[in-house]
Amino acid sequence: MFKQISQFYTFFKEITFNKDKKRIVFLFLTALLSNILIIFIPLIQKNIINIIIERKLYPNSLVLFFVLSLILSLITLLEIFLIINIQISIQKNLSFMMLNSITRKNNLVMDTRGSGAFMSSLFGDSEQMSMLFGSNYFFGVGNLISTMVILVIASHWSWIFPVIVILSYILMIIVINISKKYHGKYFSMARELVFKLNPRVLEFIENRKTVMGYSNINDYLNDLEKVFNERDGYFKKSTLSSELGGLLIDSIKNIALVIFFILSMIEILNSRLELASFIAMTSYFSSVFMPIYSIKQINDSLARFEMLYKRNKDNLKLPLKKYLPESGNTYIDNISLEYDNNVILNNINLEIDKLYGVVGISGEGKTTLLKLLTGEVKPKFGNITYGKRNIEDYPMSVIYSGYRTYYQDTEIFDKDLIFNITLGKKRS
Numbered sequence: 001m002f003k004q005i006s007q008f009y010t011f012f013k014e015i016t017f018n019k020d021k022k023r024i025v026f027l028f029l030t031a032l033l034s035n036i037l038i039i040f041i042p043l044i045q046k047n048i049i050n051i052i053i054e055r056k057l058y059p060n061s062l063v064l065f066f067v068l069s070l071i072l073s074l075i076t077l078l079e080i081f082l083i084i085n086i087q088i089s090i091q092k093n094l095s096f097m098m099l100n101s102i103t104r105k106n107n108l109v110m111d112t113r114g115s116g117a118f119m120s121s122l123f124g125d126s127e128q129m130s131m132l133f134g135s136n137y138f139f140g141v142g143n144l145i146s147t148m149v150i151l152v153i154a155s156h157w158s159w160i161f162p163v164i165v166i167l168s169y170i171l172m173i174i175v176i177n178i179s180k181k182y183h184g185k186y187f188s189m190a191r192e193l194v195f196k197l198n199p200r201v202l203e204f205i206e207n208r209k210t211v212m213g214y215s216n217i218n219d220y221l222n223d224l225e226k227v228f229n230e231r232d233g234y235f236k237k238s239t240l241s242s243e244l245g246g247l248l249i250d251s252i253k254n255i256a257l258v259i260f261f262i263l264s265m266i267e268i269l270n271s272r273l274e275l276a277s278f279i280a281m282t283s284y285f286s287s288v289f290m291p292i293y294s295i296k297q298i299n300d301s302l303a304r305f306e307m308l309y310k311r312n313k314d315n316l317k318l319p320l321k322k323y324l325p326e327s328g329n330t331y332i333d334n335i336s337l338e339y340d341n342n343v344i345l346n347n348i349n350l351e352i353d354k355l356y357g358v359v360g361i362s363g364e365g366k367t368t369l370l371k372l373l374t375g376e377v378k379p380k381f382g383n384i385t386y387g388k389r390n391i392e393d394y395p396m397s398v399i400y401s402g403y404r405t406y407y408q409d410t411e412i413f414d415k416d417l418i419f420n421i422t423l424g425k426k427r428s
Contacts, residue, residue, distance in 0.1 A: 007305075008302060015090055016086075016093070017089075023086050024086070026082055027138055033075055034072060035142040037072045041065065042280040044064060044068065045065060045280055048062065048065060049276035079136050083133070083136060087130045091126050094125075095123070099122065121312055135294070135297055137294070143287070147287070151166075151288070154281050157274070158277065158278075161284070164259060164260050164263075165288050172252055172253075179241055179299075180300060182237070183242045184300075185238075186234045186235075186241060187235075187303070190234035190238055191308070193227060193230055193234065194231060196227065197224075197231060245296060246293075249296065257285055260281075326388050328386075328402060329353070330384070330385070332351075333385065334349055335383070336381040336382060344365045345369065347382075378392070386399070
């Protein structure tokens with residue numbers, strides 16, 4: 001778990017910029033202030049009740065109680081506002097990091113699963129990952145500390161409160177671990193089917209004219225529906241595992257409150273517990289279980305993060321390639337390439353210093369040779385140098401600026417003809 005937390009923290013630092021860091025500082029301050037108020041408000045409440053029992057009333061105490069409660073509500077609203085802004089910013093940062101990565105290096109998802117699967121990562125996974133930051137984790141950590149303080153304070157009033165809370169925590173942590181196991185397992189299976197489904201749906205849309213002429217179109221749609229149903233089934237199981245875990249935690253909390261109430265009434269009846277202390281502990285009851293909900297949320301988030309990050313780390317890690325070629329000289333030095341144990345290219349040596357024509361039947365390696373020159377494919381043996389450096393030392397944008405490749409599958413931008421010819425470049 002500590003390894004996951006460390007990885008999560010490192011990832012968080014990489015995707016947050018200066019504006020987000022300022023918001024994070026404010027989140028820390030709101031968490032600190034909230035936890036201080038959670039401890040002190042019930043103490044003020046207890047003091048007011050004791051004063052009333054003595055047939056006295058100090059308006060200043062009531063005003064202070066009201067003002068602090070109002071401040072706590074306002075802090076909660078500020079916290080929600082900050083979290084929403086951080087989430088939106090992180091989602092945008094992730095999307096642009098993924099877009100930027102495909103201009104710097106080959107993308108495993110695009111190469112093996114197609115553009116539909118990459119679009120699923122770009123929008124779906126970036127949204128899922130940004131949702132991991134939908135909580136103030138500072139508050140959860142601070143609340144754990146404030147809960148310890150509350151247990152110490154309550155232990156001076158009665159043994160009942162700390163004993164019931166500690167026993168409840170043990171049961172809740174068992175429930176959280178079981179819930180995490182099944183939630184993470186089914187969520188991972190569901191997201192994997194999203195990757196499988198999106199390219200097929202995109203293919204269906206792009207090839208709709210061919211599909212309309214497909215005599216067994218209903219069979220085609222039924223096959224897609226089966227994948228939809230399978231995906232939704234895993235999402236349901238994932239959500240159910242999480243919700244059932246939350247429901248069991250709520251049930252344990254409610255049962256604990258009932259037991260606390262019954263035992264406290266017996267203690268009050270036997271004059272071993274003050275009424276004011278009982279009311280203060282009742283107010284504490286909701287806050288002392290907040291760390292459990294935070295632990296559950298962190299567990300669920302770490303399970304999702306591990307799966308999402310593992311699948312997208314190739315899209316997010318940008319290579320530090322800053323070299324520029326000293327010249328346009330290109331040398332192919334003894335390269336060989338195999339595919340499925342079949343030799344496609346073998347011992348190719350060539351200096352590209354003039355116009356060459358590469359001819360051959362389909363499958364003999366013409367396109368593969370071009371992909372080797374642009375770094376899209378790596379040779380098994382040998383290397384290619386461009387401007388006195390290995391082709392792998394340059395960002396892909398530099399390589400594509402030096403070469404011009406035009407494949408039969410033309411790439412067209414949703415712009416006018418001039419833009420598609422000039423690619424947006426203006427005369428200097």
